[in-house]
Amino acid sequence: xxxxxxxxxxxxxxxxxxxxxxxxxxxxxxxxxxxxxxxxxxxxxxxxxxxxxxxxxxxxxxxxxxxxxxxxxxxxxxxxxxxxxxxxxxxxxxxxxxxxxxxxxxxxxxxxxxxxxxxxxxxxxxxxxxxxxxxxxxxxxxxxxxxxxxxxxxxxxxxxxxxxxxxxxxxxxxxxxxxxxxxxxxxxxxxxxxxxxxxxxxxxxxxxxxxxxxxxxxxxxxxxxxxxxxxxxxxxxxxxxxxxxxxxxxxxxxxxxxxxxxxxxxxxxxxxxxxxxxxxxxxxxxxxxxxxxxx
Amino acid sequence: xxxxxxxxxxxxxxxxxxxxxxxxxxxxxxxxxxxxxxxxxxxxxxxxxxxxxxxxxxxxxxxxxxxxxxxxxxxxxxxxxxxxxxxxxxxxxxxxxxxxxxxxxxxxxxxxxxxxxxxxxxxxxxxxxxxxxxxxxxxxxxxxxxxxxxxxxxxxxxxxxxxxxxxxxxxxxxxxxxxxxxxxxxxxxxxxxxxxxxxxxxxxxxxxxxxxxxxxxxxxxxxxxxxxxxxxxxxxxxxxxxxxxxxxxxxxxxxxxxx
Numbered sequence: 149x150x151x152x153x154x155x156x157x158x159x160x161x162x163x164x165x166x167x168x169x170x171x172x173x174x175x176x177x178x179x180x181x182x183x184x185x186x187x188x189x190x191x192x193x194x195x196x197x198x199x200x201x202x203x204x205x206x207x208x209x210x211x212x213x214x215x216x217x218x219x220x221x222x223x224x225x226x227x228x229x230x231x232x233x234x235x236x237x238x239x240x241x242x243x244x245x246x247x248x249x250x251x252x253x254x255x256x257x258x259x260x261x262x263x264x265x266x267x268x269x270x271x272x273x274x275x276x277x278x279x280x281x282x283x284x285x286x287x288x289x290x291x292x293x294x295x296x297x298x299x300x301x302x303x304x305x306x307x308x309x310x311x312x313x314x315x316x317x318x319x320x321x322x323x324x325x326x327x328x329x330x331x332x333x334x335x336x337x338x339x340x341x342x343x344x345x346x347x348x349x350x351x352x353x354x355x356x357x358x359x360x361x362x363x364x365x366x367x368x369x370x371x372x373x374x375x376x377x378x379x380x381x382x383x384x385x386x387x388x389x390x391x392x393x394x395x396x397x398x399x400x401x402x403x404x405x406x407x408x409x410x411x412x413x414x415x416x417x418x419x420x421x422x423x424x425x426x427x428x429x430x431x432x433x434x435x436x437x438x439x440x441x442x443x
Numbered sequence: 444x445x446x447x448x449x450x451x452x453x454x455x456x457x458x459x460x461x462x463x464x465x466x467x468x469x470x471x472x473x474x475x476x477x478x479x480x481x482x483x484x485x486x487x488x489x490x491x492x493x494x495x496x497x498x499x500x501x502x503x504x505x506x507x508x509x510x511x512x513x514x515x516x517x518x519x520x521x522x523x524x525x526x527x528x529x530x531x532x533x534x535x536x537x538x539x540x541x542x543x544x545x546x547x548x549x550x551x552x553x554x555x556x557x558x559x560x561x562x563x564x565x566x567x568x569x570x571x572x573x574x575x576x577x578x579x580x581x582x583x584x585x586x587x588x589x590x591x592x593x594x595x596x597x598x599x600x601x602x603x604x605x606x607x608x609x610x611x612x613x614x615x616x617x618x619x620x621x622x623x624x625x626x627x628x629x630x631x632x633x634x635x636x637x638x639x640x641x642x643x644x645x646x647x648x649x650x651x652x653x654x655x656x657x658x659x660x661x662x663x664x665x666x667x668x669x670x671x672x673x674x675x676x677x678x679x680x681x682x683x684x685x686x687x688x689x690x691x692x693x694x695x696x697x698x699x700x701x702x
Binding site for chain 2: 331
């Protein structure tokens, strides 16, 4: 930062010093530009949403539109909360994780163990393509498979299936990349002790790569927790707290969409978004913290 | 039979016509050799001569990689181990690698008994304690770590980590210990400790050591094996080979003309 003013720059033409300054300010300006959206978003969410956040907000279900209208008209806080959305999000994300994490880790191990082989390359490419499939399309697929044929109606299971397909390629990649960073000598050390292959994977590779796999899980969760489009076609939404995976279920992002479409509920958009943003932020920071604490 | 190759009577381990190929490229060619019990045998030669490849063939490490093929016989105490399951073979031999590689998720204590732990062999607390203390004492690490047995193994210095890895190999009471350039990543003081240790360990174990450090082979080995481009060129008592090599290539290598 200081070196433009030191003796090293004495005798340089003014234009070069000016160009140097201009370039530095440009870099700073664009960096600020990059981080400003997130700061503005968080600022706006806190300012507009914090007023609604209360104990009721996380324990009560959504009010009906008439209740909300009366409250808004008399200038009171909108009653009720988004407990149905929170419960639905927890239910569907947990179920999606239960489906995607084991399959993703096992596939990741397969890819790691078969580097450079055609079959593995094929799987890896397909997985990459899957990552690029628009989430609404995944919702459509889950609708066809689960809503129409398994639960015979909109359901949390269908929502979880869509979210699980989204998480899968992320889990595959993060597991493979994590395993690639573990020195081969560690695997060989275990094998040289006469340890069977499956025990090497379970007791040496996975524990050693635990923080990497955990980081992958948290990032995948924080990625799908805010998904709205696939849930519209699968989970549909509900005004009740629902723990039955075969029934329609709400989710925080679904509620935000519903509030947006109801003029009386607009006040709840900000607080719901604040909560969702907070969750995503926590998962992200947690994954960064785990990643930085790697041994 | 090649007259430059010493014949060992009643060897603990012998290789017969052992050939190892990476795809079609032969890295070890028709090596037949016997190893004397309770001695240190050094395998030396210039980089790429196949010495590590030969060592790794003994505990059948190459079978992890599909592009490597091994042919020939390996006889350990009278049984051909090429026909046994690799898991059994590897439990009868300890291996120590070039870089210290303690398991980073395990404590020093667990690293020593890793062979039992990872194989799911249950031991009583007392048995475990005995094995840990004996193995660590054998590698002269006990006094240095006895108060921090439950700290991670990766907190130790490089030399200590390598001795921990030797202890891990000893814990299973192997018939043979294979060491692949165990001191190449260590400083001279740590190296000399490991060398002293190997000399002391041969009372109870048979040691096969790969090294590209000729001085090391001269200091600690009883027998030396010189390899060049995949061929076993010469095998003899170390003293004899270093004072009176029979093959011209051995002589040139030992006198520093190449390597």
